[in-house]
Amino acid sequence: MSQWPVYTGRKEPHDGITDLPPPPPWRAFDGGPALRTPAGDGATTSPDRAHRARTYRATDEAVQLVNAALYLRRPLLVTGPPGSGKSSLVYAVARELRLGPVLRWNITSRSTLHDALYQYDPLSRLYAAGRAARDEAVRGRTHAQGAPVTSRAPDEAGVPADRAGVADHLRLGPLGTALLPYSRPRALLIDEIDKSDLDLPNDLLNILEEGQYEIPELLRVAKRTPRATLLTDGTDTPVTVEKGRVRCRAFPFVVLTSNGEREFPPAFLRRCVTLRLRQPRxxxxxxxxxxxxxxxxxxxxxxxxxxxxxxxxxxxxxxxxxxxxxxxxxxxxxxxxxxxxxxxxxxxxxxxxxxxxxxx
Incomplete structure (x- = not known):
């Protein structure tokens, strides 16, 4: 049976997230196969964040709206003056509900949606292909029969060497990692969204609404390499992506913070639960x-x-x-x-x- 509130703002870490009821029909996601959420209390790699997570004191309004975002599978837009605890909130929630280490995307005026989903380095792949071609030429010259090897040897997945290795030069970003099909929500902090380019909130709409994205570099080789092993944000933990498509299973707990320095499009606000923090009294x-x-x-x-x-x-x-x-x-x-x-x-x-x- 579900319980309200799942996040209490007071308790020690617990597994209450498993008591969430099924999502609304319009917010149901079916990504898979399910991944285990990484261990951690939300801030294990940073002592200062771990301290903030333990000591954060949520207001009654914050508790109510955090739970609303969790139940509705919607992002939580947190606005308020500097020092009001906007960014600390996500660490506290991740710690209490055992959502694993918090993924963090620090926004600047140059931030793009692409970088938050994944980073791909085509130059490093080009250099790797050049090295592979040179090695193959050497093998051809030293072939026992004295004849050059004209066909490229397949790699472990049976893919010709000139088409393999895309995944070796690609890593998922914080948003891309959060949308993997984890069995329980990951926590993602999108910090200071109001510093972004004017188009970024609109660019986020489709991703946050659909809970999925594609990686074109993997789609192009999907027929020959349907499965790719990638590294996730902040760790060296590999995950498998099939046919270049990622779809979440449990919608992540996404917290976007804003200092209130700009207005957001109505379509963006409509898709968020909004919490306005004030200085404590x-x-x-x-x-x-x-x-x-x-x-x-x-x-x-x-x-x-x-x-x-x-x-x-x-x-x-x-x-x-x-x-x-x-x-x-x-x-x-x-x-x-x-x-x-x-x-x-x-x-x-x-x-x-x-x-x-x-x-x-």
Missing amino acids: DEHLEEIVRAHLGEPDAYARGLITRFLERGAGGELATDQLLNAIYLTGAAGLDAASRDELAQQLMPYLSTATDTGRNAS
Whole structure:
């Protein structure tokens, strides 16, 4: 029987993802054969991400909308100011639901959909083909009968050498890996989508809607080489792709983050579940400090109060407060020096009112 919520934002890692009900009929995928999800708690290769995954404290709204995205098999678009925990959310979900290491696509103005799906290096293949041709020529000259070998020897798959080896020069990207037919969802972070070229959100529409893509380089040799072994993003783990086509089985948990610096097309927004994060306040903020640094002492509580009061004058980020509490406690300074240092560590990211009010 299914349960709500699958992601709770509080529990230790569990297998509740297996309790998801079947997807809506319009979001059912049948890729195969099923692949085992890689082991890991979501951030095993990065200590800082592992810490963020363990200490992240989700709001009730975040818990509800994460579960909505999981149930509906839809991407989650997370917007909010810097430091509000947008990128940390996906690591926390991956850790709790045992979705394996998080795949990450950092967006720039030059990012393309092709690069996120797979990377192919035709030059390295050309050089490899040249080496193979030279080796074959040497074999021909030294043939026991003294006659050149005019036919190319087949490789292990029975494919002529001049047509083999495409997969050796191709690796799946983060999005391409996430859409493999894993038995449970992989977690994919598409970070700062608002930095992308204007066309990228529209380019993503079909891929995220259909849950599949093709690799033309493999399609061209599919008759001779129907199965190709490729490496996945971030690891040396090989997977098999048949006839150049990839289709997901469990739709990945896709989190797209945005700082709210641009508008997105309505067609794109319609296909996403949207979560708007705000800077934490009061008890929630204190809970975050406690999760990262332990029980706050009297001075730390005073900094929390000052941080909340200063927030009325401009935009601050939670990690500025965490930096101030950690450093003023670790540096061994006197009270006046600690206050001055804390002031310097919490500058405004943007100013909502006259900067003359900002002194505290």
